[in-house]
Amino acid sequence: MKDTSIDPYNRVAWFPCLAHFAMSFKDLNNDVLRDESSDHPIQQILNHHALEDGSHWKWYLKDIKSLGLDQMMRFSDFLKFMWSDEMLKTRRLSNNLVAMCRYQKDPLLRLAIVEAIEATGTPALSTMALVSEELKALTQNRYFYFSGHHVKVETGHIQSGMEHDETEKLLLAIELTEEQEVQSMQLVEQVFDSFTECMEGLMTFAEKHSFDELREKTHPMRGFDTAEMALMG
Ligand SMILES: [Fe+2]
Numbered sequence: 689m690k691d692t693s694i695d696p697y698n699r700v701a702w703f704p705c706l707a708h709f710a711m712s713f714k715d716l717n718n719d720v721l722r723d724e725s726s727d728h729p730i731q732q733i734l735n736h737h738a739l740e741d742g743s744h745w746k747w748y749l750k751d752i753k754s755l756g757l758d759q760m761m762r763f764s765d766f767l768k769f770m771w772s773d774e775m776l777k778t779r780r781l782s783n784n785l786v787a788m789c790r791y792q793k794d795p796l797l798r799l800a801i802v803e804a805i806e807a808t809g810t811p812a813l814s815t816m817a818l819v820s821e822e823l824k825a826l827t828q829n830r831y832f833y834f835s836g837h838h839v840k841v842e843t844g845h846i847q848s849g850m851e852h853d854e855t856e857k858l859l860l861a862i863e864l865t866e867e868q869e870v871q872s873m874q875l876v877e878q879v880f881d882s883f884t885e886c887m888e889g890l891m892t893f894a895e896k897h898s899f900d901e902l903r904e905k906t907h908p909m910r911g912f913d914t915a916e917m918a919l920m921g
Pocket residue numbers: 741744838842
């Protein structure tokens with residue numbers, strides 16, 4: 689991502705592969721993490737956060753369009769692409785996050801998961817923003833998901849509606865029981881492992897496919913050929 693000797697488009701050739709995660713994040717926030725019936729102060733902060741982060745999928749769709757990847761495609765080809773073996777590591781990330789949160793009723797442990805997600809988001813988004821600046825200079829297109837626009841709202845902490853320092857103060861004041869501490873450490877490790885695996889998958893994809901090839905393949909008149917689809921599983 690930081691290697692400016694590589695064409696900026698090729699440095700984001702993985703972008704369509706993030707689709708399952710970017711779109712599942714909508715459900716993770718709006719359907720899984722939100723609980724309006726709770727009066728627990730941490731759950732209320734989680735609700736505030738979910739409302740913000742659960743809407744960022746719209747930016748992902750805007751960027752897909754701006755990158756020229758929004759051509760018509762057969763519905764079945766799209767499904768095969770999204771559920772191909774090459775996308776498995778991204779789907780695992782989405783599925784793991786939902787699995788971790790769905791039946792986790794302790795708001796403090798949910799908070800540990802969200803904080804770990806946010807801790808991965810900031811360095812990733814800041815690096816992506818460098819590439820989007822290069823693309824913007826080339827095309828004049830504005831990007832929203834992989835850009836400074838996204839970095840601005842992701843402070844590295846849960847989006848609580850408070851200033852960064854205030855949020856940090858609140859987080860540091862939380863006391864966990866021994867059991868909560870052990871569990872939260874396990875959850876944080878699982879979040880980091882899942883993101884690492886997803887990034888490996890995106891890297892493999894970007895190494896195998898050029899951006900131009902991808903733009904060709906999502907073209908309505910071309911699509912993926914049958915042999916290629918078989919390889920994708
Ligand atoms: Fe976000």
